[in-house]
Amino acid sequence: MEGAVDLGGISAGARGTGTVWTEREGRDLNANLVRFPQGEGVGEHVNGEVxxxxxxxxxxGVVGVDGREHALEAGVLVLVPRGARRSTRSTSESFSYLTVHRRRGPVRLRAGRDGPNA
Known part of the structure; x- marks a missing residue:
C-alpha cells in the first residue's frame, strides 16, 4: 500500500456487508475494513491466534469482549486480546470499522454468520 487510503470513502461506496476492503501489500500486518447495517455484525467467537x-x-456499534460491551465509533479504538470471546454489532444505519492484527490467513465475513475472523 503506497500512500494513503480513504477508509471512509471506501465504506461509503461499498456494496454488501462484511469485509469490504483488505490491505494486501503489507508483510507483517493485516488490515480489514468491515461494514454492517444496523443490528448485524459478527457473532461471539474466540480467536486464539492474534x-x-x-x-x-x-x-x-459495539464490540463485545468477554461479555462486556465497548462502544465503537469513528476515532475510537478497542483492543481485543488473543483468546478473548468477542463479537460486533452495529447500532447505527451503517457501521464500519477497521481490524488490524499480525498477518494470518484471509478474512471472509458475511452478514448474519458467526465466524472466527473479524
Missing part, C-alpha cells in the same frame, strides 16, 4: 485492534471508521 490480538486484534478495532478502529471505528463510521457509524456506531
Amino acid at each position: 490480538d486484534v485492534l478495532f478502529v471505528g471508521v463510521s457509524g456506531s
